[in-house]
Amino acid sequence: MRAALTKDATMVVTEVPDPVPQAGQLLIRTLACGICGSDLHALADPDAFMETTRRSGGTPYDPRDGLVFGHEFAGEIVSYGPETQRTLPEGTVVCGPPIGIGPQGAGIIGYTPMYPGGYGEYMILNEGLTHAVPEGLDPKVAAITEPFAVATRAVERSGISEGDVALVLGLGPIGLGTVAALKARGHGPVLAADFSPRRRALAEGLGADAVIDPAAESPFGRWADLGVASSLVERIASQLLGTEVRGAVIYECVGVPGMLQQVIEGAPAGGTIMVVGVCMQPDRLEPGVAVSKELSILSSFGAYPAEYGATLAAIGDGRIDAGSIITGTVGLDGVAQAFTDLADPEVHAKIVVQC
Known part of the structure; x- marks a missing residue:
């Protein structure tokens, strides 16, 4: 052949x-x-x-x-x-x-x-x-069910709850698939960040609630506006006062050295970081920052057969x-x-x- x-x-x-x-x-x-x-x-x-x-x-x-x-x-x-x-x-x-x-x-x-x-x-x-x-x-x-299925698995493994703010960093096919998987579940708000105008436009087409150009503003600058507590003190105060705060899940779909530490720095306290981008080079992290914020750092790779089948069905019926x-x-x-x-x-x- x-x-x-x-x-x-x-x-x-x-x-x-x-x-x-x-x-x-x-x-x-x-x-x-x-x-x-x-x-x-x-x-x-x-x-x-x-x-x-x-x-x-x-x-x-x-x-x-x-x-x-x-x-x-x-x-x-x-x-x-x-x-x-x-x-x-x-x-x-x-x-x-x-x-x-x-x-x-x-x-x-x-x-x-x-x-x-x-x-x-x-x-x-x-x-x-x-x-x-x-x-x-x-x-x-x-x-191309496969990359969307990879994104579906990442969303499932992240444990995102209704009302949590989702931030997708990097809008290559996996990042775009993550936006699509979140919106297929009816989730919102979904923020999507990338330097490329073309890719931000594709994310909007897949239903992203807001797109961010990191050259113009920090992807991590909207937590307070969206009701996400940035520090542990704020989270504890909300519990004592009985006020409601949102959680946040950040999907790191870039996979280059230095990116994960940037996400740790920018994540709100109590947030979840789902690492989907595959970085194959050595990197440097500061665990103390993640510990002080009580961040959950998870990872996801390929899709399992059940997730592939569910994603193919969602593509077939137009949800993705x-x-x-x-x-x-x-x-x-x-x-x-x-x-x-x-x-x-x-x-x-x-x-x-x-x-």
Whole structure:
């Protein structure tokens, strides 16, 4: 099959062996696959990518040795491996979480040679993790269920309560997905901050109640106006006086060194920080500030199958307008250039590869 294969610091379109489904697996012809920021980071800094994977308990594979990336995908069923139920007929358009399971072992689709991703013409998926795409939903929109599902999990894990103020920092696809997931739950107020006017406009389209340009004002400057107590003394006073104060949850979707400490400094007392952005470089934190504010610091990574299914349903019935963040499409021959183009947030938010 033709595939965009990683080579050194770029992608090369070439012929690679067709994947062969094993027990419990399906052969899928790829229709669409979103380009994820994780792919850009893995190609740009493979050593940090592999070290993070290794220290997290995974098995790292070096992108420089040749991988078929692509873990945000949709395709159609071509054939079945042995021991499959064949519940979905051939030709059904499907998608699913990027979890490879089978006799070959387990791994994240697109980051292991056993499970080539959606930057190739064919893939193998585990039958038990495969979802039929809702009727009428464009495959390129179904493909980006994955980043929205990651955001759904982050919102669920954050434990946000009704009335809490949500602040989303960084409006790449995961940050935009977090805004969408919050609004799909009917949550408000949701504040969204990013330096990019284009991305702030996308967040408004997904329902953000207010957008903030950090170059013009601090994202952390509205707590008092929104009824959030900034210090522990204020929180204790509110309990003694019987007055009501709001909680706050900050979703850190940037993932660069120094960002988490900025959030610790700017978070209100008693707040929750949900770390969603993946920083693969060493960072420096001051725990004393977090302790003095009694902050809860949580983290979230990929979506579980149930969250993926719930997100796909929300996209299918229109509660989440996932397609609104797609700013371009390319074929396999355009993947390498798309990696470059995605560096400019004013040009693109999400590019989808159509095989």
